[in-house]
Amino acid sequence: MLSSLGNKTKRIILLALSALLLCALPAFxxxxxxxxxxxxxxxxxxxxxxxxxxxxxxxxxxxxxxxxxxxxxxxxxxxxxxxxxxxxxxxxxxxxxxxxxxxxxxxxxxxxxxxxxxxxxxxxxxxxxxxxxxxxxxxxxxxxxxxxxxxxxxxxxxxxxxxxxxxxxxxxxxxxxxxxxxxxxxxxxxxxxxxxxxxxAPAPKPRAGRKPIVVIDAGHGGHDPGAVANKIREKDINLRAATQLAKILKEKGVDARLTRSTDVYLKLAERTAFANKNNADVFISLHCNSMPKGKSGVAGFEIYIMALPSDKDAMNLAIVENREISGDAHSAAEIQKADKKTQLLLKILGDMQQNDKIGASTELTEVLHANAKKSGLPMRKVAQAPFFVLRGAGMPAVLVEMGYLTNAAEAKRLNTAAYRDKICRSLAEGIITFIETHRGR
The missing domain is CATH 3.30.457.10 (Copper amine oxidase-like, N-terminal domain)
Structure with a gap:
């Protein structure tokens, strides 16, 4: 019995020594x-x-x-x-x-x-x-x-x-x-x-005398349709409008470039990264809005910049547009994640000093707003909210909600080339006015 106990003790001591030797060696x-x-x-x-x-x-x-x-x-x-x-x-x-x-x-x-x-x-x-x-x-x-x-x-x-x-x-x-x-x-x-x-190989700096560069982002795409109402998908309207705006700007001597020219999905970070890589003078992201049931009467044109939210509706819209950062899921839990990350961005914006790009974006918004009113577009509001798609832009950047697909009459107009042309010509004139004012600065 004693000899048996001695053997067990020896085994325990040997195992302990082995463990110490293993710990002394690098684990990985x-x-x-x-x-x-x-x-x-x-x-x-x-x-x-x-x-x-x-x-x-x-x-x-x-x-x-x-x-x-x-x-x-x-x-x-x-x-x-x-x-x-x-x-x-x-x-x-x-x-x-x-x-x-x-x-x-x-x-x-x-x-x-x-x-x-x-x-x-x-x-x-x-x-x-x-x-x-x-x-x-x-x-x-x-x-x-x-x-x-x-x-x-x-x-x-x-x-x-x-x-x-x-x-x-x-x-x-x-x-x-x-x-x-x-x-x-x-x-x-x-x-x-x-x-x-x-x-x-950083992107080349803009050359003196070059054409102004505008990057146009057609929101959503691919597996992400955006808002869907009245049998119309937001991603389709966004792409058609982006293509029309690019054509009008090119006719006016602007080098217009699209983040996407087909029905493909791009991550939010990829969109502004494309604008930064192309040394854009202006970044504009095109979208269509929506409202929950019972609010189908809401309509109108809206322009946003990335900053602290100006009102509750602007904040809610930012949470919806930022949903991709939580895996693009639609469950209550995942939406809550998007909300938390948007709140994080709010804290960051609050900690930051006023950025000159926010000031320039505000000026761009004012010009676009003036042109929209002059063109007779149903201007609803100009606001600000923490949109992730605008967060990394190294140039003046705005997000435009061209109208509400949940409003049957407005959805019908947005689905016509003529009405989108009216929107795009208004945007093009505003963008060019802004660039001409700022290029010498």
């Missing part, structure tokens, strides 16, 4: 990528895949650049020289020194890191560095696999050391500071400096 291998600014290596950053997109640890980028961020779990903010770069958990919006940058996927916090899509992250820090007067040529270098246990000691001391160096933190803003960090092997920077020049 983590992927890291080198962050460079020109020929200067700034540090290694964790990488993860989100579907087909590569995301990097924002907090490690910030640490590599020598900044001490404010991180309250909801937002991560870096301040330098009176300028800020701001990230919000669960949002596609990133603001870099006042410039709004739209990320293809929301920034998220997971596994102890803040994650953001790699290319967009470089663009955000480029904007921030230029705003504080520093050289900005950020790029990603080689990736490498390291043991998960190795980077752990580097993560923990960083938050403790940085706050104590609050005064020296400003030194990254001085051109002389980066030179000591160029102690990496000199052969590698030369090889890697050529690759990013091809990969970065």
């Amino acid at each position: 291998a983590a992927e890291k990528i080198e962050l460079w600014n020109g020929d200067i290596r700034k540090g290694s950053v964790s990488v993860r895949m989100n579907g087909t997109l590569r995301e990097m640890a924002i907090d490690e980028v910030v640490s590599s650049l020598g900044f001490a961020p404010k991180n309250d779990g909801t937002s991560l903010v870096v301040t330098m020289g009176g300028k800020k770069i701001e990230f919000w958990n669960g949002s596609n919006i990133v603001r870099a020194a006042g410039t709004i940058i739209s990320f293809p996927t929301p920034v998220v916090t997971k596994d102890g890191h803040w994650w953001g899509e790699g290319r967009s992250l470089l663009s955000a820090f480029d904007s921030f560095y230029k705003a504080i007067g520093q050289k900005a040529a950020f790029r990603w270098g080689d990736t490498k696999t390291v043991a998960a246990a190795q980077p752990a000691p580097q993560k923990q001391p960083a938050p403790k050391i940085q706050p104590k160096q609050s005064a020296p933190v400003k030194k990254p803003a001085q051109p002389a500071k980066p030179k000591p960090k160029a102690e990496t092997p000199k052969a590698k920077p030369k090889q890697e400096a050529q690759a990013p020049a091809k990969a970065a």
Whole structure:
């Protein structure tokens, strides 16, 4: 009996030792990528895949650049020289020194890191560095696999050391500071400096004297019909109107480009991303509205900009148009998710200073409103609400509700080429007036 008990004890001891040895070994291998600014290596950053997109640890980028961020779990903010770069958990919006940058996927916090899509992250820090007067040529270098246990000691001391160096933190803003960090092997920077020049390929800046560019977005499409009433689908009216507006603008010497020219589905973020890539002077998203049963008498033309909501109806409309961000579902639970994300955008807008694009969008709206009234369109209202489709636009942007499909008479008019032509000519004149006024600014 005693000998049997001794064997069990030995087995327990052996198992305990094995467990300790296993814990001492790295549990898995983590992927890291080198962050460079020109020929200067700034540090290694964790990488993860989100579907087909590569995301990097924002907090490690910030640490590599020598900044001490404010991180309250909801937002991560870096301040330098009176300028800020701001990230919000669960949002596609990133603001870099006042410039709004739209990320293809929301920034998220997971596994102890803040994650953001790699290319967009470089663009955000480029904007921030230029705003504080520093050289900005950020790029990603080689990736490498390291043991998960190795980077752990580097993560923990960083938050403790940085706050104590609050005064020296400003030194990254001085051109002389980066030179000591160029102690990496000199052969590698030369090889890697050529690759990013091809990969970065930002959209070309508008040339002087070029035609004004207007991006027209036909709302909804593909599996998303939008509003459906009186046997008419919103996505069809939107596409026909967008095509007509593009034709009229081209006749007037404007380079008009469509986010979609066929019945295809585009994510909300893809629409403004297309406008940004094409360096548009104006972005306009065309839609048709609807009302619940019992309110079929409501009709009229409406224009919206993205800002804090002007009234309850505007807020409700934004929640409906933002439904895609909750998986495009229609259940009460999923609609509630859309509501929560729209509320998050509201908080972000509330935290942000007034953006010059909001001011310019307001001016565009005023011109479009004046032209609509002059054209005899049944103008219902001009309002503002947090529309995700407008959130990342780097130019004046408006969302137009051309009318209510739930109103039988208005739906019938919207389904005719003649009435849509009236709407589109009014919009075209307003857009051209706005561009001519603002191009010299």
